[in-house]
Amino acid sequence: MTVSGKRQTLNEFVTSAFSGDAQLDGLDAVISAIAEGARQVHRQVEAAALADVLGVTGETNVQGEIVQRLDTASSDIFVDVLRNSGRVAIIGCEELERPVIAGDDAKHAYMVLMDPLDGSSNIDVAVSIGSIFGIWRRNPSDPVTDDSLLRPGHEQVVAAYVVYGSSTVMVTATRNSVQGFTLDPETGSFAITHPDLRIPEECPYYSTNEGNFKTLDESTQRAVTSLRDTYSLRYVGSLVADFHRNLLKGGIFLYPADRNRPDGRLRLMYEANPLGFVAEQAGGAASTGRQRIMDIMPEKLHQRTPLILGNRDVVEKAVAIIGG
Numbered sequence: 001m002t003v004s005g006k007r008q009t010l011n012e013f014v015t016s017a018f019s020g021d022a023q024l025d026g027l028d029a030v031i032s033a034i035a036e037g038a039r040q041v042h043r044q045v046e047a048a049a050l051a052d053v054l055g056v057t058g059e060t061n062v063q064g065e066i067v068q069r070l071d072t073a074s075s076d077i078f079v080d081v082l083r084n085s086g087r088v089a090i091i092g093c094e095e096l097e098r099p100v101i102a103g104d105d106a107k108h109a110y111m112v113l114m115d116p117l118d119g120s121s122n123i124d125v126a127v128s129i130g131s132i133f134g135i136w137r138r139n140p141s142d143p144v145t146d147d148s149l150l151r152p153g154h155e156q157v158v159a160a161y162v163v164y165g166s167s168t169v170m171v172t173a174t175r176n177s178v179q180g181f182t183l184d185p186e187t188g189s190f191a192i193t194h195p196d197l198r199i200p201e202e203c204p205y206y207s208t209n210e211g212n213f214k215t216l217d218e219s220t221q222r223a224v225t226s227l228r229d230t231y232s233l234r235y236v237g238s239l240v241a242d243f244h245r246n247l248l249k250g251g252i253f254l255y256p257a258d259r260n261r262p263d264g265r266l267r268l269m270y271e272a273n274p275l276g277f278v279a280e281q282a283g284g285a286a287s288t289g290r291q292r293i294m295d296i297m298p299e300k301l302h303q304r305t306p307l308i309l310g311n312r313d314v315v316e317k318a319v320a321i322i323g324g
């Protein structure tokens, strides 16, 4: 018997969860493709230094950030598996200036936005990193263009993320259903380990870059001070890992706008929308401090946003303080 024993696999789960719903037709192939990509990235992350895939490529990406070799490798892996799923029309990627158009038949029913490797600064130091995905359904009668991707977060049909940590975990969220699966290294399949996830009511942690405190405006400083006075600080510096801990243990994550980053630091389409969707389906909330993340009508693909994410009551309290 393998370590995952008789647990339901991710493939079994999506096949049964999505069958019979015409709106989710073919989505199991997209999720299975992401799981296959995650297995490949997991192998690269695990052996990164040995396989000589650490370090920088010498390029900067569309965000003006230094590109790590694993950023590029992960982006190539996920673009390939998603294209090969035969169900994806277009892929927007944090690492790529323009989206990749994969097909425009009716069967290419989904649009995927992804951050293939989140937490780049932690790659070289063996600290948890991850991959993040938001999936939208497209109207098959519309042509597929770059602008097809400019849809608000509340229209997502699924969001998912993977954490490559002390174990590799994949979390999927559909309406009111958030499920966690752990990669069994022996069989290579993801088996269910965290069924029906809900953010716990208790909120022990807040996560923010305290080094930015002096650059925050006065009301945001008051919100951070109030969190500091109430909760314990945990900050990995990989959004996906900080979010995963807060989803399992309770907590609030903040990357607000500051003097150096008036639009915030994180990406709306690749980070805030998918994780905001997961948070809401698990009973939590996601806000810019002024607006619900899911309601933002995006203007451009690589747009940034302030982000406050986690336990609903604690997010609401922080937003109330920031709003003055």
Ligand code: FDP
Residues within 6 Å of the ligand: 117, 118, 119, 120, 121, 122, 209, 237, 238, 239, 240, 265, 266, 271
């Ligand atoms: P990174 O640039 O290392 O990929 O996506 C941006 C991000 O990491 C988040 O994962 C993380 O929460 C944040 O930036 C960390 O930013 P700081 O170093 O400014 O705290």
